Amino acid sequence: MNKKVLSSSYIGIESFLVDVEVDISNGLPIFSIIGLGDTAISESKDRIRTALKNSNFKLEPKKIIVNLSPAGIKKEGAHFDLPIAVGIMTTMGFIKDRYNILENYLFLGELSLTGEIKRVNGALNSVIFAKENGYKGVVLPFENYQEASLIRGVDIIPVKNLQEVGEFISKNIIHTIQEKIIPNIPEEEIDFSDVKGQAMAKRALEIAAAGKHNLILIGSPGSGKSMLCKRITTILPPLTEKETIESTKIYSIAGELSEKRPIINTPPFRAPHHTSTPISIIGGGKKFTPGEISLASNGVLFLDELGEFPRSVLESLRQPLEEQVLSISRAQYRVNFKTNFIFLAATNPCECGYAFEPSGRCTCTQTEINKYMKKISGPIMDRIDLHVEMRRLSEEELMSYKPSESSREIRERVIKARTIQKLRFGNEEFCNGNMTQKQLKKYCQLSEENKEYFKKVIQTLEISARGFDKILKVARTIADLAESKNIEKEHLMEALSFRKK
Structure with missing residues (x-):
């Protein structure tokens, strides 16, 4: 006997249908999974067998063959545990599919040895794929419910264990769930009102936020470059529904979602260290994982100490900064990641950092200063809209307690400017910088x-x-x-x- 259970996988951020075909027959007792699965899939045999046993589904010694179709495309991840287990449960007659569930629903989930169903990456992608291709819904782990519920018009069936899956397939029983309030990320205790002086840098950040312009701050150590850049999120407009779905989709694939942050409903702020590898910044690798520039999409990518990043990393930013998309090609596949972010950078003006200070503290020669700044190539600097030189605050500015403009006041102007651009271009996501x-x-x-x-x-x-x-x-x-x-x-x-x- 054989059964087919529907699931999905993805390359980059694009999903595709996977037919999980299960055939059980008499013969030498084996459990074989074919169809170009990775190590996590090949190891699923023992997880599935033990999970079924501990869920009171006793497996008979049979020949079990599982095929993941299309067989010519590499598949990765433990989310095939659930569809394989469902195929075995229905083929062996443990449960009866009386409501044609297997034809209309996609299944995904990782199994624990106790039969519990655990969170998986890319759940939101599967839900979007199900809706776009006319499937009725998706059966997925309870922990993925919040992100999946962003998509309307498709059934989301959250399950906690194999018993609940069996009840849904055979009796169409859906266990009621208590809606969790999506936690808001607490507002950070940072505000532009805390910043003393640096009026030009604050103005540049306001312009960058209003028009999605790239910005570099060049200044002495302690002048406030990093502090200012971290405050840009306090003046950015809230994400639109489309941007929330896009960002959550990327974070879901990258495994960056958690119970505390099930969806991305605030502009992302990514600040990778300068020792990060090129693939971690750009993305790609064997699994086509989204990099920092993709995770920053709809938000901000901040590179502190820009000149310390490897030149290969900086030069690879050229296309994403210009086209807001990153194309990664391999022998068999080509994937595109959206990279529509505000690029912020900070760097010292020289090796010692004090070239702008009038005190004569800088010990660098002009040749050394030129060499240091040449670490950032001309084409990269040319792609940055706003260049700001910053100096350390004077004693008077440091001792001043005069209140400055708050983030809320600046944000109101930014939102007004974005509204003007929305009316101009007819697109709420398109800004002057594009x-x-x-x-x-x-x-x-x-x-x-x-x-x-x-x-x-x-x-x-x-x-x-x-x-x-x-x-x-x-x-x-x-x-x-x-x-x-x-x-x-x-x-x-x-x-x-x-x-x-």
Whole structure:
């Protein structure tokens, strides 16, 4: 006898259907799984056999063959435990499929030796796949319910053990669950009102948040570069429903979700250390795992001590920064990861870090300063919209207790500017930082007087074509923050103050 149970797997973030075919016959007692499964799948035989025994399903000595189809695609993960167990339970007659459950539902879940069903990665992807392909629903671990419930229009059947699975298939019994309130990430005790001085850097972060512009802070140790960058999340607008699903999908595949954070409902902030490997930053590897730049999508990627990152890592950021997508190709597969993030970077101006300080504390020669800054290539710097030089605070600024603008006040302006951009582009996720050449010509027109002024600046500063576009995009965002329909000279001048070349 044989049965087919539906499940799914994924390459990158794209899911595909997997037919779990189970055939049980008389013969030499063996348990074989074929179909290009990884080590976790090959080891599932002992987990499944023990889980069935401890759930009071006694296996007879039979020849059990399990095929994971399509057999030509590599499959990974322990989430095939449940569909294989269900195939064995129905084929051996332990449970009867009286309601055609196996034809209409996808199954996924990892089994413990006691028969409990444990959390798996990529559950949200399977639910999206089920909805897009007309399946009625998905049977999955109870721990994955919160993330799966983000998708409407498809049945989510959370189960805790094999007994509950059997009751659903044979009796269509769905155990009621008590809705858990999705925990909000507690607001961090950080605010822009805590920051003393550094008005230009704070303004640059506001512009970056409003138009999704990339930003680099170059300054002395202790000037507040990292402190300021960590506060950008306090002025970002909340994620849209689409962005929440996208981010949760990526985090689900990467195994970054937990009971405390079952969904990603706030803008992600990723700050990898400079010793991180290229694959951990970019993504890929044998399993096409999302990297930090994908996990930062819809949020912020912050690279502190930018010059200390391997050059190979920095150069690989070129395409993601320009196109908001990362393509990874292998001999048999090609995957795309979304990389629509705000890129923040911080670095010292020289080896000792004090090149900007007037005290003469810097011990570096001009040659050493140039060599240090050349660790960050010109093409990377050209892709960063806002360049800000920071110096350490003076004694007066340090001792000042004058209250500065709060994150809430800045955030209100950012949301207003984003609303203007939504009306302009007809897309709530598209911002000025993403504008194409056609959109630049349409929305960044200058008066004749401003054209002449800009022409002189380009000649003086020797600005590249990409730099020209970046200045216009920043000026457009500054105008939006000022609620101005046109880009005026003061907007251009401010945008130029954030561009060194």
